[in-house]
Amino acid sequence: MYAYDELDRTLINERVSEFRDQVKRRLSGELTEDEFKILRLQNGVYLQLHAYMFRVAIPYGTLSTKQLRRLAHVARRYDRGYGHFTTRQNIQFNWIKLAELPDALADLAEVGIHAMQTSGNNMRNVTSDQWAGVAPGEIEDPRIWSELIRQHTTLHPEFSFLPRKFKIAITASEHDRAAIKIHDIGLRLHKNADGETGFEVLVGGGLGRTPFIAKTIKPFVHGRDVLSYIEAILRVYNQYGRRDNIYKARIKILVHELGIEKFAKEVEEEWKQMGDSELRLDHAAIEEVRSRFSYPAYEKLPHMPDELKQAAHDPLFERWRKNSVSPHKVQGYSIVTLSLKPVGGPPGDATAEQMDALADLADKYSFGEVRVGHEQNLALPHVAKRDLPALFKALDRLGLATPNVNLVTDIIACPGLDYCSLANARSIPIAQELTRRFANHDTAGLIGRLHINISGCINACGHHHVGHIGILGVEKNGEEFYQITIGGRADENAQMGTLIGPAVPYAEVADVIEDIVEAYLALRDRPEELFVDTVKRLGVEPFRERVYATR
Template structure:
């Protein structure tokens, strides 16, 4: 993992000191709320319904056990003993006091963490494949490039006051676990014919009010030209993105307005003029790459007799292995998904004790490596198959072993109106109702892959547009209603979901999901997933089932 050096550590200390001064000036009345808001947002501090919320960056979703323990400690000291992992692979604390925020930033800095640019109209925390360094599918380690982007984007002199927020994802496998196509910039690592490393550059994806799947503006960008190319994109956007209407200010609107071809032409022209002055030297790329050098794996056989024997006697372990254990590039190892989606729990929430359990397990069995996924779960990327039974037992004791990865109860939900000042409706109770309805693990497995994503408002933090079933909370004449969409995907087959029909009242949503699932089970052919069946049949049979009573 990347280790902060003296420069990185100084930087966090300086940033924290800067924010301490700004908070003091706000409390003394020297800064108005209007002036202070953009400053606190750039340090991840929002004012929500019940208190301030602090959003802590987890760069490319990567944490070590010391950091995780510090998060647990902060949650106990300054919050109410829990936190919420987000679709941007960040962590949010909901009960923060403004006066404590500078001390919290100091505590974070002590373990090389921060809240820099987790909000505001700047380049946000970069997403990378949570299986980086562990999956055999990847063409290169995306963390190398994500770390380069983290540094380049941190307090960027030219691109910290953009028209709107800006999100970048780096994916390195055919299977996309980052939702790259719905990012402002999605970078997909490619190999050229000669084996050279590069990126397919996708621009203008996004969710929110007007969802778009991004357009490829360059099929192959030589890897070492990454930073200059990003600067060219950002420069065109900074100049031409709309500033008159924040709902139309994201880069997706600019790309859609100009057309992807014209946008690409302008980027290429700017890139050519700017040259390679901003590109990182090979020495720096090599330094970053060395930090992600493969951890020492033991030479093991692909099959663990101990694990096989344990599975044979424990159906629970066998089920966990079927759903939460993913193949590792190294024989005898596995990638373990830690579920933050216990039935009836708040999706993405972890309490301090759970954080500590995961930290302990990572340290003892997982090479000290923890990942956060954009689907709001945690990952132990390097676990020996011999140890999976022990890991499973410890996770189960902490209610972290729900065997539901990718299944109907592995639901993404934003905090919604339980906490969020922007929300129009609650998301959490809807997720809880659906999960409870599909609590039977046999049934959930029979249904197979089904991604449900819930947002409490049009800003789409819950990624509803790209859910196989998407659910959007709306305020309809003072009551919470929910609009359902079908057929979205954030993966390599990215698509924006299609509206099912009129919004449903809260107490109808879980039932409607059940009806949708029944239609799928009736209509599916062969190995089709819910998404495949929907794409083949179209919306009609699903619509009929849910709105049958309305006729």
């Protein structure tokens, strides 16, 4: 966990005071909605279909139990008793009254939580691997670098008035859980031949109307130079970025139009002109931030405790353990992923009661720490293996032990037309129906790892482009239709899915997904072949033939 210092606390509190005055002027009529819009967006407030939506930052996905309890308080006191965890490691509240927003923000500020730059044309919440600091084989904890970037970019003029929103993600593991290749800037921490720590820098990724996979512009930037190199990228973007056309204003369009070689050359020249700038991080600055991260006092524990051996006879526990429990870098400990995708439930939602109860469990079993992943699930990163049986029983009582992590019902979905004013179609009901269709765990286990992503519009908040199966809601003559893609992925081998055929009406979506899954089971050459690998081997045509044969 990172401990905020006095400067951080002062900044957050001053921001609350400033926003309270802005809301007061809006409610009095001194500010019009158009004048207020840019101010509220900078504080994470959207005007949605039914009410204002409040988006709160969870930097690099790490929460203390004190912070999680405060989120539960906000859900209970100011909203309708729940929050929605997003693909950006944020949490959204959909029903907060404008007049009460400053009070909610002040309550969050007391525990070091803010909503700065969670929306608007600025640098958004810096995200990272939800297993950061505990993943086996990790180069080092990427949250240290995420925090350095957060501190540098928050309210920085170069990063606050951009042509469009801007997103950075960082990973330090061989397997990319942070989806860095679909970000404006992706940073992969690694060591060079001299053993120095630095970053492969990727630029130009993004989804939405025009999706692109990020490309590498520099294989290695030393850690001390990461801030200056990011600033060089932003300077080039600010200089060339299309401010005249909202659809062409993202850096991915600039990279595409200039070409990756030309863009990389421009960045390199800009960076060299900056010289030995003040942005170069010396060892002391890096270590100061590193020192503010605290880590658990792990015990020396056996690899296979007696409690785990005894619990192995319980088939329900074993099903959950095999699905939800992952290796930890410290012997005797595990990482536990908590699915927020119950059968029939909205993906990513957690009630205030669940958040409070989970905070209690994290205090008891995970050194007071909870993580948020971009898959809209939570994780307890420091669970002793001996405690897994007791934790499972407690989670089961809370409805947080659904054993579907990475399976067909672990669906990523945006709020869609149920909440969002930008959406063309519903997302949540589609996800709910699919969880019912594939509720049988034996069937889901037979299917294996398969990610379904759903977006209610072309803005792609559900990351449908990179779903193994992607579902995009579109509007046709006032009716909801859905385009289906297959073969996408968001990991280190990221690629966009391929459209399988004509859009289908709302009532047929679940049937089409069932047809695709049945085709996969018939076409795979062995039970271990994953869905994405079958699509890669055979292409889209065999699936298209089976799905549309009777339509």
